[in-house]
Amino acid sequence: MEKDKNILIIGGGIAGLSTAYYLKKGLEDRGTGCCNITLVEKGPRLGGNILTERLDGFLIEGGPDCFLSEKPWALALCRELGLEEELLPTKMPSGTTYVFSEGKLHPLPEGVILMVPTRILPLLRDTLISWRGKLRMAMEPFVPRRRQTTDESLADFVRRRLGEEVLRKIAQPLVAGIHAGDPETMSIRASFPKFVEMEQTHGSLVRGMLHRMRTTRTPQKNRTTLTMFVSLKSGMQTLVDTLADRIKDSVTILKNTAVERVEKETDHYVVKTEDGRSLIACALVVATPAWVSASLVKGFDERLSGLLLTIPYVSTATISMGFDKKGFSHPMDGFGFVVPEVEGRTIMACTWTSSKWDARAPQDKALLRCFVGGAKRGELVSMKDEPLAELVTKDLRDIMGIHTRPLFVRIYRWHRAMPQYTIGHMERVSSIEKLCEKHHALYLTGSAYRGIGISDTVRDAQTTAERLINTLFRQ
Ligand SMILES: Cc1cc2nc3c(=O)[nH]c(=O)nc-3n(C[C@H](O)[C@H](O)[C@H](O)COP(=O)(O)OP(=O)(O)OC[C@H]3O[C@@H](n4cnc5c(N)ncnc54)[C@H](O)[C@@H]3O)c2cc1C
Incomplete structure (x- = not known):
């Protein structure tokens, strides 16, 4: 293989696959077929965390079971891939989520979005939060906005704005259910940037949320009426399989091929696989979990490797x-x-x-x-x-x-x-990006950096592909 035409992507999860797709598309749009794209995946199947199985008429999602429609990138990708008919809204537009507390299931009061109350009456009828807790919640619009610009833990943010009880009974279990995280260490800026923005812009989460509800666009006609969560009728694996099918003619996919380490030469990378192969690339996209990426780049950048390991x-x-x-x-x-x-x-x-x-x-x-x-x-x-x-x-x-x-x-x-996006995550990612820029055409993408869910991961893959193409064509 000629090294100056090879682009190598390590990792066949949604990040690696979408990067391959947007690269192929971007190169075609430029009318050039000059590059060889290779995607290397350690396991026997593509999709990483995304895995759908069928069993006796049941359809089971082993990993993610949906994506958020509010973040448009996964949805846009599905539509681009011709999966409009596959889009599956939830049965009810907004089903009740219950909280198990003190021996029984309590519905989250209607109008509480994530942890922010937007309606008074349902909150009054609610059985989950004590009267003291409700009063504290109701004070939220009067809590002054934070003046410091440093990061804060999600727990401190919620305690400060909505009170301890909301943290314990709503925020903590909700984020454990979504991010499997600990609010005491999670970064509010990296995990819920909208909340920080609401506080800064509107002085209150309640006012910010109400403003957002008034200004949210209504869905376009002739399109599947979408709910907050969206899945695919035949399972999330369909997104993976369709992507793989769409790139198969122009991307070489090597499954069962684990990358062991990467060596850097003056103008190219040598990617060493566990089965003893050496793959040469002029541009490298590392789309593996950050702790794996740390071991791959260690040989040529110890500092970058060390920083990657600080993402738990x-x-x-x-x-x-x-x-x-x-x-x-x-x-x-x-x-x-x-x-x-x-x-x-x-x-x-x-x-x-x-x-x-x-x-x-x-x-x-x-x-x-x-x-x-x-x-x-x-x-x-x-x-x-x-x-x-x-x-x-x-x-x-x-x-x-x-x-x-x-x-x-x-x-x-x-x-x-x-x-886990812990306190200081944004600064860590910014340092990681600066170190990457020192290396020729090296890109890190995936859920570890700039957004945890599928939709953010797709967005990051798209940006990565665009940046890579711009670099190649600048040369
Ligand atoms: C249980 C669970 C539920 C989730 N639910 C949701 C949800 O409902 N909605 C949502 O939006 N998000 C959800 N997520 C998050 C979502 O799964 C991720 O955002 C997304 O799948 C991350 O994709 P990725 O490609 O970055 O990483 P991964 O999916 O981890 O892919 C990385 C790939 O790299 C490969 N690899 C690793 N090491 C090597 C190596 N040395 N050489 C070559 N290849 C290697 C791996 O085999 C893997 O295929 C969930 C995650 C989990 C774990």
Whole structure:
């Protein structure tokens, strides 16, 4: 292979695949087919954390089960790939999320968006937060905006604006259910930049949220009416498979090929694989988890490697269970529930999958999916199947009153798979970017840096492809 025409992408998750797709597209738009693009993936399959399986008429998501429509990049990619008909809104536009507190499930009061109250009446009727806590929440518009511009933990931010009880009963379990994170160490600026902006612009989250609700655009006609969460009818894996299919003619995909290390020469990189091959590239995109990327670049940049290691990861597992509706006592009238840490349970969150989505379980069956592990209970992920399933089943019995045996239990373990944006994350990423710029055509992309979910990862891949093409054509 001629080194000056080779672009190499390491990692075949959504980040690596979307980068390959946008590179191919960008080069075609420029009318040039001058580059060889190779994508190298360690495992036997593409998609990384995205994994869909079918079992006896059930459709099970092992990793992500949806993306946010508010962040437009994944949606735009799906439409570009011809997946409009595949887009799957939730069954209800905004299903109730419950919080398990003091022995029962309480609905999150209507109008509470993430943790911000936007309506008074439902808050008055609510059973989750004490009167003292509600009063503290109601004071939010009068809390002065923060003057310091330094980063702050999510916990301190919520405590300051909405009070301790909202942190304990709403913010903590919600972020554990989404990011598997610990609010005491999470960066508010990196994880919820909109909240910081609302505080700075409107002086209050309540006022900011109300303003946002008034100004949010209505969906375009003739398009699938979209809900906040969107999935794909035949599962999230369809996005991966369609991307792989779309790039297959112009991108060489090497599966079962783990990269061991990268060496840097004056104007190119030599990528050494575990099976003893050397791949030569003039431009390199590293789309592996940050701790893997750290070991890959260590040979030519110790500092970059060290900084990459400061992005912590946590492990999680999802446990999907199918039930016969006959004898199944719970109505599952919502999207599911979250469990505050103070409750001391195994389950962090549970999605009532067959209530949230169509096309996930046969008519007479129910499917639910529990989420365990994370920043506080990572050890659960290493437990053997049976004892782990037993703990989860016990929680479901106590929380939902389910006494029937599941038809099946499927456990998916995700070791060191979820990056944590801890305090100072933005500064760390900025230092990482500066170090990368010192190297010729070296790019890091993926969920570790500039956005955790699928949509942000797709956006970052698109930006990476554009930057790479600009660099190549500047030469
Ligand atoms: C349980 C779980 C649930 C989630 N739920 C949601 C959700 O509902 N919505 C949402 O938006 N996001 C969700 N996320 C986050 C989402 O999965 C990520 O944003 C996204 O999948 C990250 O993609 P990535 O390509 O950056 O990383 P990955 O998916 O981790 O891909 C990295 C790839 O690199 C490969 N690799 C590793 N080492 C090497 C090597 N040495 N050589 C070659 N290849 C290598 C890996 O095998 C892998 O395929 C969830 C994550 C998890 C773990």
